[in-house]
Amino acid sequence: MTQTLAIASRELWSLFRVPVGWIVIALFLFLTGAVFTLGSLKTGEPATLRPVYGITMMLLVLVAPAISMRLISEELRTGTYELLASSPVTSAHIVLGKFLGALAFLAVMLLPTLINVAVLFAVSDPNPDPGPILAGYLSLMLFGCLCLSLGTVASALTDSQTLAFLGTLLTLVCWLMITNVAPKYVGPELGARLASASFSARIDDFARGAIDTRHVVFFISISAGLLVGAGAALEFKRWK
């Protein structure tokens, strides 16, 4: 566990040592702040962050690949992967450490958005229900887990950060299209099956304050499966 945490802490620290880390945070906070101001602060309407979560999810589709693109690709490109691969750690330690570092960065990035919550509590009468707010943040972290684990797989497959970024982004966009748009154009049975794999419907459920265990299991199981895939990709490199 010490090794995993060592890899995670270096990863988190290194994301703050490169411009892309700060650019991603600044862009994310600016856009979520704008969405909050325009979507949640409306006179005479109930105090809720529900519109913010949907847009934040879309932002994560763009931001998470930017965070995850360098996780392993950078190590492969610069040769530091040889240090890791010859250290007394398994591929699982490496993947989990990288993923946890990126997830911690995501949490740090979401932290300043709590100012929006404070503002909402300050200006609303009656105060907003904290349940949907907490559930909404949980959904963003779960969705972030899924995006970052997908990004970890892409990053383990190539030493090009650009390819890792595009691979993750395109997969997420395709997933959104297939589960949100395609159901309207296919038969009702297939459409229902495709829609059941949608992220946005689940995040909307969370934003309404409903923490459905099936949704939690959905995000966690897919993330875990992808991380296992990333570990397998690194093991495969030893045989290739």
Place this chain on the structure above:
Amino acid sequence: MIEVVDLHRWFGSVHAVRGVGFSIPAGQAVGLLGPNGAGKTTTLRMLTGIIRPQTGSIAIAGIDALARPVCARREFGYLPESAPSYPEMAVRSFLAHRARILGVSGKDRKARIQAVQDECHLGPVYKRRIGQLSKGYRQRVALAAALLHNPKVLILDEPTNGLDPTQIREARSLIGDLAQNRTVLVSSHILPEIERTCERVIIIGAGKVLADGTPEELCEQNTGGGCIVECRGHAAQITSALTAALPGSTIGSDPLEDGWWRLNIRTKDSADPSEPVGAALSNARIQIRQLRPQTAGLEEVFVRVLEDSIGGEE
């Protein structure tokens, strides 16, 4: 300490390592010598677990490196060819990070970092960012990182690559110091580096072990087929005496002072020609002041072994 048996590695259709095997006892400093593309780095990458061999076995400090790779990796420190590190980190942060990854316990960590800092003379740059350091210092930082867990075995891949002559001398001296109390395997294509730091040499070419022994043994094995003689007389008389005694041999002559000549005689076979040369010159009443068999240097051995292997394959 290191047991390697019949390693084979293919990359697609390329058979990069073909049955490499050697055994290195504890405390020995061994040089893995070979031209570029000989399979040295691939062999070291298999030893260190970065890639796996398709067949063969590796044991490090008695641990089967293929069955228990994580345990085996605790036993060695490895310096990859490009001495990679994280340029954005300070030396001390990098060493602390590597110590945690290498499993150095919290209570020992500070002491071990201090020890490698002293061993690799990193004091002046300890607080600086790695990206700001010279190539020589970056090499030392990477070497220090490989020593953090005080490994019994040190594996160095081209440790002086890209260094200037002063840095090479410093690196060589550092490696020599480290080899005092560890088993060291150094790969290089630079002969003086191996000759000065290693007590045993394994020559590898085309993915195979071509020769294995101490530099003296290898030179001795590859000596013969020539001698050096210093004699006084007429050039034509000397030449006719020698060509009669050793038909087909080549004779190189350099004039010295007072009618003396230094002759470099090479025969077609590998037998030492000193005796027939001495007899032929004595019979022709030519004065001899020195006669010795030609000894090969490591460089000559290296070239000869590689040429023999190419000739054998053809």
